[in-house]
Amino acid sequence: MNNTAASPMSAAASSSGRSVGKSISFASELQIMMFSLGDARRPLHETAVLIEDVVHTQLINLLQQAAEVSRLRGARVISDEDLLFLMRKDKKKLRRLLKYMFFRDYKSKIVKGIDEDDLLEDKLSGSSNTNKRQKTAQDFLNSIDQTGELLAMFEDDEIDEVKQERMERAERQTRIMDSAQYAEFCESRQLSFYKKASKFRDWLDCSSMEIKPSVVAMEILAYLAYETVAQLVDLALLVRQDMVTKAGDPFSHAISATFIQYHNSAESPAACGVEAHSDAIQPCHIREAVRRYGHKIGPLSPFTSAYRRNGMAFLAC
């Protein structure tokens, strides 16, 4: 992973070079996920393949860093606490992850209450796992929290803007659908990496690693993978919106100048425009999004974020 800001293309190339024997592909699932996140009805296959590469690379990196944290701790498995530790820098994403974990607990509690058989099984197993995830998360954050900020997150009730925006986008998208389309949309929203846990596990290929992730850690990884895809789609939609020069926009000539400066000719907006006969997200949008995300700007950028040393910024944490 070179250190030049990110040509994700080179990263993608290297990862696909590594995994040339990989037969597991999430491209079709990703296409469904992209649709549910705001892309067009039939997302492009190339875009899905590119996203798959990006997500895969990022997850592998994340796993390796988590393994290192685990090793430092002297543990034998990567637990969810290691992942939480890696995410400690970004409060918003951490809070989103926590909310997700709590929702999981809450949902299992309710569903247990409803389904009688589940209720009996739960009683039988000793019912010690209500709010299990919440407890471990809380305990762990308690232990690493030195300034009290992390614990404040639990009480914090701020609106998650990114999530809000996604909800609004979904609402706009579904408003114009009819029943059949909406039913399809709902089904596609239900797809997640977690549903395909074994395929996900194989895709990540942890067999070469010494320290393997635990079950809860795998859940979190599936969630982070989904978050990465969601972030990519969010950013790509923004990029696409930028690329469209609006009439009367006084900065339109400046925008195209910027693009030309950073892109090589193959990726110029004009070329992208030619490819775009659908309103699906194009691979160029994704690449531009990743480039911008990894772009270090500001006076202190060379000194920020330890986990950028790999040259790729994590989208999910």
Added chain:
Amino acid sequence: MVGPLPMEEETYLELYLDQRAAQDDLTQPRSPLPSSIVPFDVFMPNSSTPETAFSSLLEEVEEASGDFSSVDLSFLSDELTQENKDPAVARSKHEIEESCKTPSQPLPSEQDAGPDLNSRLSNSHSHLHPGDADSVQPSLEKSTFLPLASITPMTPMTSVSECSGTVPQLQNVVSTANLACKLDLKKIALQARNAEYNPKRFAAVIMRIREPRTTALIFSSGKIVCTGARSEEQSRLAARKFARVIQKLGFPARFLDFKIQNLVGSCDVRFPIRLEGLVLTHQQFCSYEPELFPGLIYRMVNPRVVLLIFVSGKVVLTGLFSRSVFAPELHYDNPLVWILLRYKCALILLVSII
């Protein structure tokens, strides 16, 4: 409107909506829906005319679909309790007025949804007739919302039978009781029929009875958990039967501290629900993560109930509905217990249907 008004809010709303309906020049026949229309009221003999008109209206409304996401009914807060109905009503009345002004914009569906909204509201509220003299008010709410029309099994009215299934039916009641004596689980497992006991797995006997069809977990401390009953009364009866079984086995069992722990009900509103709209308008109450669970979890504050709302229109309700929240004269077993609950439920769903 005749008779005492156990729920004044409906009076205001109804009066209010009468005005709106008149202003909006609705063509739906509202006159056939007099205050005596209680197609669902067992005690009220009914003429069939209003009721057939009503049921045909029902079907029509059920078919009408429209995008109501722009009509913001989120103001209808869950604090609309029995105690402070009146100020709440005055406020909501005002807001309904504002929101009723909006639905005239072009909507994607073919049916005209705009006036339907008003008609729906007005029709639904016209049924909120408190008027009915009987203190058993099945009518009241049966149809706070037309697609949620209900029937009690005892009504002879067959023309509205097609609306069955939309009333929240209790599916499960979980209760606990204390037998107040120490129990020898092994002895119980050996001597009782339909009892399972696996001490390595779990420290309780699982016993089942057929009538009412329930399952109990019996602990050595003498506490029992009874699940599977279809009503609170049945749950109590079942718990008593379990206690009786224990008594017959020779233990000095009593029947103390019977308490309902949880109620689970389900219903079907018969129209698809656009959950994205709902989660946006009622954010503070909703959680929706389709990757984890296909239903939206709505935490209603008053009454304290959790609703699982699915796209298909099926709704599962769970929680403890204490009867004191509702009019105490209401019949125990009857879905009437869900009156206020359904009222809110319906209004919430009104926001988000496709």
